[in-house]
Amino acid sequence: MTDPRHTTALSRTPLYSLAIALNARMTEFSGWEMPVHYSGITHEHHAVRSTAGMFDISHMGKFRLVGKTVLEQLQTLVPSDLSRLQPGEAQYTVLLNDQAGIIDDLIFYYQGTDSDGSQRWMAIANAATIEKDKAWMLSHLDLTEMTFEDYSADQALIAVPGPGAVAKLQTLVKEDLSGIKAFGHLEGTVLGQPGFLARTGYTGEDGFEVMVSPEVGIELWKALLALGVVPCGLGCRDTLRLEAAMALYGQDINDTTTPLEAGLGWLVHLDSKGDFIGRSILASQKQNGVQRRLVGLQMQGRNIARHDYPVIANGTVAGVVTSGTQSPTMGQPIALAYVPTEFSKLGQPLEVEIRGKLHPAIVVKRPFYRRPQTSSF
Amino acid sequence: MALEYPSDLKYLDTHEYARLDGEIATIGITAFAIDQLGDIVFLELPEMGDAIEQGEKFGTIESVKAVEDLNAPVSGTVIEINGALLEAPEQVGDDPYGEGWLLKVRIDEDINLDDTLSSDEYRAQVEGE
Numbered sequence: 001m002t003d004p005r006h007t008t009a010l011s012r013t014p015l016y017s018l019a020i021a022l023n024a025r026m027t028e029f030s031g032w033e034m035p036v037h038y039s040g041i042t043h044e045h046h047a048v049r050s051t052a053g054m055f056d057i058s059h060m061g062k063f064r065l066v067g068k069t070v071l072e073q074l075q076t077l078v079p080s081d082l083s084r085l086q087p088g089e090a091q092y093t094v095l096l097n098d099q100a101g102i103i104d105d106l107i108f109y110y111q112g113t114d115s116d117g118s119q120r121w122m123a124i125a126n127a128a129t130i131e132k133d134k135a136w137m138l139s140h141l142d143l144t145e146m147t148f149e150d151y152s153a154d155q156a157l158i159a160v161p162g163p164g165a166v167a168k169l170q171t172l173v174k175e176d177l178s179g180i181k182a183f184g185h186l187e188g189t190v191l192g193q194p195g196f197l198a199r200t201g202y203t204g205e206d207g208f209e210v211m212v213s214p215e216v217g218i219e220l221w222k223a224l225l226a227l228g229v230v231p232c233g234l235g236c237r238d239t240l241r242l243e244a245a246m247a248l249y250g251q252d253i254n255d256t257t258t259p260l261e262a263g264l265g266w267l268v269h270l271d272s273k274g275d276f277i278g279r280s281i282l283a284s285q286k287q288n289g290v291q292r293r294l295v296g297l298q299m300q301g302r303n304i305a306r307h308d309y310p311v312i313a314n315g316t317v318a319g320v321v322t323s324g325t326q327s328p329t330m331g332q333p334i335a336l337a338y339v340p341t342e343f344s345k346l347g348q349p350l351e352v353e354i355r356g357k358l359h360p361a362i363v364v365k366r367p368f369y370r371r372p373q374t375s376s377f
Numbered sequence: 378m379a380l381e382y383p384s385d386l387k388y389l390d391t392h393e394y395a396r397l398d399g400e401i402a403t404i405g406i407t408a409f410a411i412d413q414l415g416d417i418v419f420l421e422l423p424e425m426g427d428a429i430e431q432g433e434k435f436g437t438i439e440s441v442k443a444v445e446d447l448n449a450p451v452s453g454t455v456i457e458i459n460g461a462l463l464e465a466p467e468q469v470g471d472d473p474y475g476e477g478w479l480l481k482v483r484i485d486e487d488i489n490l491d492d493t494l495s496s497d498e499y500r501a502q503v504e505g506e
Contacts, residue, residue: 036442040416041415041416041440041441041442042416042441042467235441239441302419303419303421304418304439306444326418326419326441328441355421355437
């Protein structure tokens with residue numbers, strides 16, 4: 001097979017050799033050579049749901065924003081009210097174009113304000129959109145009063161999700177992690193070295209994402225492995241995030257979908273903040289309603305709806321599947337799809353065209369999976 | 378762990394095999410295909426009595442990440458389907474040359490195996506990929 005993408009060298013994270021040592025099956029992911037699975041997607045998926053798993057996500061974008069006007073300037077780029085954040089809090093949000101289409105989804109972390117009034121912020125964004133995000137932000141930020149640094153390649157980033165993840169990670173971290181709320185973060189001490197820990201993730205489970213130097217990242221991976229944390233690849237990352245109905249950029253959301261269409265209305269704070277790029281479109285969509293919505297679909301048989309399959313309502317093509325898989329947790333095929341608002345109500349029967357045949361599906365509540373709310377730590 | 382390719386089977390370069398026993402052929406997919414696909418989550422097979430055509434698609438196999446056609450190594454009429462696998466497709470990978478068989482077909486009289494590969498030819502091909 002000749003795949004033109006393989007003619008250019010793929011990037012590798014600091015943890016690449018550890019994946020190879022564990023016989024990971026590697027795949028190309030937006031220019032990176034990443035593990036798709038180690039022991040098997042299903043096994044890794046269940047490990048994250050039942051105990052603890054770890055993902056190398058060092059390929060993700062990492063930005064540092066420092067200065068007196070960071071908040072003021074970021075407020076114009078996102079629909080979320082970032083002024084609500086206290087030091088140590090974070091917000092999942094989106095960068096919007098002037099049509100309120102999503103440039104990327106990302107998390108902004110407010111670390112605090114120094115005595116001279118200089119604010120310290122960080123952002124973690126998708127790997128595939130690093131250059132796009134950077135170009136957008138640099139063209140809109142006034143850098144006379146703040147600095148913007150892309151340090152994506154400088155640090156390792158390891159996600160450790162699962163009901164047993166925090167207890168295991170705690171044994172390697174000096175600070176008490178029990179008091180950190182969801183989306184909380186701190187600069188702490190990991191294996192005696194400086195690290196950034198955030199209680200965020202992309203699987204629907206509790207856990208932390210840990211940013212450390214490449215050298216400490218390698219030691220952290222080995223230490224977690226010794227504690228029985230299961231190494232996981234991008235394959236189960238996709239099934240886990242889909243069960244949790246978390247959007248995948250480039251698939252469920254993109255430059256042409258708005259956060260209100262994508263079911264991300266909870267991060268749009270029109271009432272509590274001033275102008276931002278895309279505001280007028282969102283205000284109009286909020287007032288008049290959206291034409292289409294991203295809904296959860298549950299297939300009624302065993303056939304699996306997948307990305308780009310047509311969704312049929314009343315015998316005509318009405319929408320499209322954006323993500324679909326066999327849910328390992330539920331043992332049923334699940335999907336996300338854009339459908340016209342009139343067909344988006346819970347319980348709405350629809351059909352998905354799979355290899356030329358129509359298969360029944362119904363609109364179900366998102367997320368497909370919600371973790372039991374009994375924190376073990 | 379080295380993958381096995383039994384020498385008594387005929388192979389297609391699309392990773393299906395046929396085990397010939399008189400006028401009956403048992404059709405399945407190879408250990409290499411299972412290894413490449415990963416956990417199998419869905420199978421679509423023809424019905425009893427359906428005719429399948431050598432080199433043509435007769436069904437679909439899906440792993441968590443991939444959707445692949447199943448192609449017929451021989452032409453014939455379907456006389457048996459491994460129905461247990463339709464309900465538990467993940468088991469196809471446990472024993473692809475035994476319990477993980479997919480179909481049994483009555484081979485057409487004018488059988489032509491020119492387009493199939495021997496075990497050695499198939500091994501040489503997949504190990505070169």
